[in-house]
Amino acid sequence: MSATPRPHDLVWLNRASALEDIAEPWVAQQWRAALPVVVRRDVDDQARVPVGVRGMKREQRAAGWVQARNIVRSVTPEMLVDREVLLHSPFVSQPPVQGAIALTLHRWPWSWGVTGSTGYALATEIPVLHAASDLDLLIRAPQPLDREALLEWQTRVAQLPCRADTQVETPYGAFALNEWLRDGRALLKTSRGARLTATPWHREE
Template sequence: MVMNTFPPVQPHDLLWGLPVAALPTDAPAWVAEVIGLGHPVVVRRALVADDCVAVGVRGRTRDQRFALVMKRADISRCVQPEQLIDVATDSEWPVLEALRQIHPVMQKLGLPWGVAGSAGFELATGIPVLHQASDLDLILRTPHFFSRQQAAELVTALDGAICRIDLQLQTPFGAVALREWAGAARQVLLKADDGARLVSNPWHLPERGA
């Protein structure tokens, strides 16, 4: 058997290769349709076996989302959010204009960042999913502490864009919303593979019940 050589996948990565035959029996018909068309799935946070990846399938409408598990051996292609920040496109949706606007701001941070959500999906696939009111979903990889003051300054910079921008800070233990970390609440919601919890510092390993 030829093993794929992809680096470890991370939440928000887009993966190709899921066979229709591997879909669970309770999968709606639209899931088989989009997978049959060759659409990618997106990596999500969940605890699964080492040889598997937790993924989600997106359909044509916002209510069409389906969670399942994909075998790592089935991955034929992986596109990470960082690979999408400079993708050329003729689309003129506000969300993509916003991406061009904030590009210099994000680059100055000196940290890996990328495009997720609907904008990432369209940039990676060319499949039209964006519309006039789409938000821009970004990720920022922050392996080390990112202060609340830094977060507040980044929120201010991003708020000058043409559309709303939602950014998730990717810490070693999960993801936290930039706007929430920039706020005044003592604890923020950390989304981890084993669930979500309130923590005081997303860069310290949280303990259940702490």
């Protein structure tokens, strides 16, 4: 893979042994290289890619690492909100997918996508979705975004047929949109931890 994986990307590995530093015993029993892992937010001194493994149970999540050279395929959150992909998904009747389809009907001034269990289901066709599943959304924001446009997005999200939450990804981390709009500041999740900030588009000094 030539592109640098980003948090929330789903990546497939060339072999099961490419998954490094996993302590949880259930991973060896449940995970195989045909299943993707999700890129998470972390950093180490070997320039490895931080990933998370999803288990069969909701509470089964394991953190590990992979070498970028062992990634053979990647699916970004943005790729999963192509309207044709959504309309032809086996989960098209589920409320989170219906919600994503509704958001595609508007032309937004930013790139956005779906993460979490909905993204995993859309990418793999594994039935991890149900009627009460949340819709986790991601907005890419390399530059500060217009507040009025974000308020319009949030208004439409509040009208979706499912619970939905939006993370806004800046060059320095990601924050919860509802928190930002409500308080004027938010907890910015970075690769080196979280910090409360009113300026998520600025590097911490």
